Amino acid sequence: MARAKVGLKSAPTNLASLIRGLYGRVAKQLKVDPSYVSRVARGERQSDAIELSLERELRRIMSLVSANHNETKHRSAKRSRVAPKKKKKVA
Numbered sequence: 500m501a502r503a504k505v506g507l508k509s510a511p512t513n514l515a516s517l518i519r520g521l522y523g524r525v526a527k528q529l530k531v532d533p534s535y536v537s538r539v540a541r542g543e544r545q546s547d548a549i550e551l552s553l554e555r556e557l558r559r560i561m562s563l564v565s566a567n568h569n570e571t572k573h574r575s576a577k578r579s580r581v582a583p584k585k586k587k588k589v590a
Contacts, residue, residue: 517560525552 522540526533529552538544540553 514560514564517563521553521556521560525549525556528552 522533522536526536529536529548531549535544535546536549536553539546539549
């Protein structure tokens, strides 16, 4: 059973969700085993292509985290600018 290709997703709110599966995604892109990607990341093996793909994927993750962080800051700043409603005096 083949997986359907998924379009752009909204960024998860935590970094762990984004990093989970990093080696698997890189391995899939380069058609290698995830354990080999792991070994290259730990420095046990050398591969310029894998190192480049890991770096690219990490940059993508950091840009998603940064965009999500900026969006959250923007929303909280917007909320703080809204003045509370004044209560009517009862006579």
